[in-house]
Amino acid sequence: xxxxxxxTEPIFNFGGKAFCTLIGxxxxxxxxxxxxxxxxxxxxxxxxxxxxxxxxEESYYILRGTALMTVDGQRLVLVAGQAILLMPGEIHDLxxxxxxxxxxxxxxxxxxxxxDVYLA
Numbered sequence: 001x002x003x004x005x006x007x008t009e010p011i012f013n014f015g016g017k018a019f020c021t022l023i024g025x026x027x028x029x030x031x032x033x034x035x036x037x038x039x040x041x042x043x044x045x046x047x048x049x050x051x052x053x054x055x056x057e058e059s060y061y062i063l064r065g066t067a068l069m070t071v072d073g074q075r076l077v078l079v080a081g082q083a084i085l086l087m088p089g090e091i092h093d094l095x096x097x098x099x100x101x102x103x104x105x106x107x108x109x110x111x112x113x114x115x116d117v118y119l120a
Contacts, residue, residue, distance in 0.1 A: 002030035025111050036111035042067070042102040047095030050120040058086040059107040066098035091120040 004022055021029055024036040042048070042065075050070065060067075061083040069076045069084065071092045078084060086092050096102040106112075 004029055019106075021112070032111060034111070035107060035109040038106045038108075038112065040102075040104050040106050042094065042096040042104075044096050044099060044101055048093055050091055050093040051117050052091045052120055053086075053088055053108075053116045054118065055088055055116050056108045056110060056112065057088060060084050060086075060094070061105045061107075063103040063105065065096060065100050065102035067102045067104070068095045068097035069093060 002023075018039075018041045020039045022037045022039055023030045023032050024038075025032060029036075040060075060078070062078050062080050064080050067078040069078060069092060071084075071086065072090050076084070077097065094102075
């Protein structure tokens, strides 16, 4: 068993979008070998560009806010309490679509790897 805490500073910061890994491969994040868990905040007016992963499955669970996604050309609106599963190869983007920041938990299996992000 390993317990970690959200740190104050994001581990990654994609153009103002805070991406804080909670569980992952580093020892201080639990030493996970098959998954990673992140806390993500997307400010109002911000988005992640369309991209895909060759290896990773991703799941997002929306904690607050309204997110607009496009997955393989299909537009979706996700709100607090909803989750989505993205399979390898599915082209997706994610934007804050409301008047409050989008906050979500993201899970990646295998663990998130910036080398597995391909812009579409």
